[in-house]
Amino acid sequence: MLKKSWKRELPLHLLLLPAAAIVFIFNYIPMAGILMAFERYIPTKGIWGSKWVGFDNFSYIFSLPDTYTVLWNTLFIACMKIVVGQVTPIAVALLLNEMRSALIKRGVQTLIYLPHFLSWTILGGIMIDILSPSSGIVNQMLTAIGGKPIFFLGDNNWFPFTIVISNEWKEFGFSTIVYLAALTGISPALYEAAVMDGAGRWRQTWHITLPGMRPVIILLVTLSLGQVLNAGFEQIFVLYSPQVYESGDIIDTMVYRMGMLSAQYGPATAIGLMKSFVSLILISVAYFLAYRLANYRIF
Amino acid sequence: MILLSLLCMFPLVHVLAVSFSSNAASSAGLVTLWPIGFNFKSYEFVMQNAEFLRSLGVSVQRVLLGSLIQMLLIVITAYPLSMEASRFRFRTAYAWYFLVTILFGGGLIPTYMVIKDLGMLDTLWALIVPSSVPVFSVVLLLNFYRGLPRELEEAAFIDGASLLRTLFSIILPLSLPAIATLLLFSMVGHWNAWFDGLLYMNRPENYPLQSYLQTLIINNDFKATTAEELQMLKSISNRSVKAAQIFLGALPILLVYPFLQKYFMKGIVLGSVKE
Numbered sequence: 001m002l003k004k005s006w007k008r009e010l011p012l013h014l015l016l017l018p019a020a021a022i023v024f025i026f027n028y029i030p031m032a033g034i035l036m037a038f039e040r041y042i043p044t045k046g047i048w049g050s051k052w053v054g055f056d057n058f059s060y061i062f063s064l065p066d067t068y069t070v071l072w073n074t075l076f077i078a079c080m081k082i083v084v085g086q087v088t089p090i091a092v093a094l095l096l097n098e099m100r101s102a103l104i105k106r107g108v109q110t111l112i113y114l115p116h117f118l119s120w121t122i123l124g125g126i127m128i129d130i131l132s133p134s135s136g137i138v139n140q141m142l143t144a145i146g147g148k149p150i151f152f153l154g155d156n157n158w159f160p161f162t163i164v165i166s167n168e169w170k171e172f173g174f175s176t177i178v179y180l181a182a183l184t185g186i187s188p189a190l191y192e193a194a195v196m197d198g199a200g201r202w203r204q205t206w207h208i209t210l211p212g213m214r215p216v217i218i219l220l221v222t223l224s225l226g227q228v229l230n231a232g233f234e235q236i237f238v239l240y241s242p243q244v245y246e247s248g249d250i251i252d253t254m255v256y257r258m259g260m261l262s263a264q265y266g267p268a269t270a271i272g273l274m275k276s277f278v279s280l281i282l283i284s285v286a287y288f289l290a291y292r293l294a295n296y297r298i299f
Numbered sequence: 300m301i302l303l304s305l306l307c308m309f310p311l312v313h314v315l316a317v318s319f320s321s322n323a324a325s326s327a328g329l330v331t332l333w334p335i336g337f338n339f340k341s342y343e344f345v346m347q348n349a350e351f352l353r354s355l356g357v358s359v360q361r362v363l364l365g366s367l368i369q370m371l372l373i374v375i376t377a378y379p380l381s382m383e384a385s386r387f388r389f390r391t392a393y394a395w396y397f398l399v400t401i402l403f404g405g406g407l408i409p410t411y412m413v414i415k416d417l418g419m420l421d422t423l424w425a426l427i428v429p430s431s432v433p434v435f436s437v438v439l440l441l442n443f444y445r446g447l448p449r450e451l452e453e454a455a456f457i458d459g460a461s462l463l464r465t466l467f468s469i470i471l472p473l474s475l476p477a478i479a480t481l482l483l484f485s486m487v488g489h490w491n492a493w494f495d496g497l498l499y500m501n502r503p504e505n506y507p508l509q510s511y512l513q514t515l516i517i518n519n520d521f522k523a524t525t526a527e528e529l530q531m532l533k534s535i536s537n538r539s540v541k542a543a544q545i546f547l548g549a550l551p552i553l554l555v556y557p558f559l560q561k562y563f564m565k566g567i568v569l570g571s572v573k574e
Contacts (some may be wrong), residue, residue, distance in 0.1 A: 005388065009387055009388065009389070011461075011462045011463075012379040012382070012387050012389075012462070013379075013389070015375045015376070015378060015379050015462075016375075016376060016379050016380075016393055018372060018375070018376075019372050019375070019376040019397075019432045019437075020393070020396065020397075022372070022428065022429075022431055022432050023396070023397060023400055023432050023434075025413065025417075026410065026413065026414075026428070026429040027400040027404060027405070028400075029405075029409075029413050030404065030405025030406070030409035030410040030412070030413050031403065031404070031405045031409070032405070032409070033405045033406075033408070033409020033410070033412055033413065034405055034406065034409060036408070036409065036412075092303070095300055096300065099300060104300075104301065107304070108300055108301060108303070108304040110557070110560060111304040111305075111307055111308055112303070112304050112307050113560070114307075114308075114311075114553075114556065115307065115311075117487050117491075117552050117556060118491070118549050118552060119490075119491035119492075119493060119509050119548075120493075121491075121493045121509045121510075121512050121513045121516070121548065122491075122509075122512070122545055122548050122549045124513075124516075125314075125512065125516040125541065125544075125545040126310045126311065126314050126545060127310070128516070129313075129314060129317070129538070129541070129542065129545075130310050130313060130314075135538070137313055169307065169310075173307065233494075234493075234494060237494070238513065252407075255406070255407055255408070256407060259407060259408040259411075260407070260408070260411070260498070265408055268407075268408055269406065269408050269409065272406030272407060272408060273406065275406075276403055276404060276405075276406055280402055280403050283401075283402055284402065
């Protein structure tokens with residue numbers, strides 16, 4: 001019996017083999033690489049030949065004042081992105097839902113989804129061009145209405161907000177998809193009943209639409225919890241410069257600079273490891289909460 | 300609402316206008332939404348630029364080969380995982396094996412070391428193979444497979460079809476909406492990726508287009524190589540050239556996007572929102 005099921009299941013194992021091997025090489029083997037966090041890693045000696053130093057790399061990291069700035073920046077930017085990134089799509093989905101003309105609705109949707117499909121290289125190039133303090137169109141408009149030009153990407157007061165808003169420009173359209181899907185699931189009978197009871201548009205939105213969206217909102221908010229240490233590497237990498245490290249440097253960019261540019265493999269891996277570890281806990285909690293609150297399962 | 304979507308498009312249109320504008324107008328910042336002194340000079344310059352064309356070639360190879368490999372792996376991986384545990388006893392174990400990679404990874408530097416040790420630096424494979432099993436896409440497709448009626452599959456087995464035959468001639472044709480969505484994501488992902496190119500390619504001539512644009516536009520090291528190019532550069536502005544390259548980098552997506560849009564909306568909702 002056992003032998004028979006082996007025979008029957010063997011093709012299934014074979015189908016999974018290529019993907020399992022690739023995942024093993026490129027995801028599981030690097031996990032062993034985190035040992036570098038506990039040694040003074042010297043590339044020529046390899047992981048097993050380098051000297052073990054215990055938690056030295058970790059104490060070194062925490063002796064750097066930059067580390068605390070970077071942690072704060074990461075949390076600040078990520079939290080702002082999460083809040084803005086939930087509120088805007090909900091508002092836009094509600095507004096889109098009120099649109100009577102299906103043609104305009106479609107057109108608007110097409111246009112607002114588009115930036116999601118462009119890379120940060122392209123969008124970063126555009127941001128740099130339009131936000132330039134000397135020739136950028138945004139600053140030209142500011143001066144035209146009597147304001148002073150602002151160096152959005154070079155000023156520590158403005159940089160984090162520029163990041164959050166430009167990220168929202170790229171993503172809000174795409175994030176509305178799920179909310180719009182949730183809206184189409186609300187029974188029209190509820191609205192009819194509300195109209196019979198004399199409810200206006202506002203009361204309908206407040207008492208039917210928003211409660212109808214509640215499960216999806218709870219789900220997406222809990223899932224976003226896992227992203228608290230991700231402030232968006234690609235975007236910041238494209239848009240930042242040494243003058244805004246103070247407000248814009250995040251964990252991922254710091255790991256990149258330490259590890260890839262100044263070859264401090266040990267400390268860089270140590271920061272990366274701590275981030276992965278905290279993220280693992282956050283994501284696990286997020287998935288657990290999503291399962292409990294919204295009955296969400298991956299499959 | 301219409302205003303909002305126009306606001307959304309404004310930066311793109313502005314850059315497009317700059318790319319078609321004359322040298323004087325774009326450097327002086329006179330251009331808003333309509334080109335001033337309309338000409339194609341920046342595009343001519345870009346299209347004659349050997350580096351641009353070479354990186355374009357790398358990108359095209361990457362998109363074609365990378366998406367093909369990715370789709371094949373997604374299809375064959377999702378199928379066994381979509382089965383009931385009674386049919387495939389190791390299903391849960393494999394599922395966890397793949398899901399762990401969403402939750403935890405080695406991070407940037409250890410991954411780089413592995414790819415370096417495998418001798419994949421400066422090859423196209425470094426850009427294609429490590430990302431060839433996107434677990435989220437696998438999950439999306441396996442959820443889709445599960446929505447198909449089981450009886451079809453059983454009927455095929457009874458008629459003597461092999462596992463692969465069932466997968467490729469019965470299940471696959473039925474999952475075309477999901478496949479089309481994932482293919483779009485896969486192609487867009489490969490086209491847009493630039494950081495891995497920057498990381499794993501030591502020689503700039505191996506850069507895919509987006510990595511090349513990143514060093515050029517963002518890091519601002521604009522270098523004209525030949526005297527001829529230098530001469531040409533005088534008649535056009537740096538800013539217009541950059542705008543032209545930005546636009547050309549976005550063009551393939553702008554072209555395929557309208558056609559695939561209806562698929563991806565359906566596909567995402569099918570895969571992610573379950574009743």
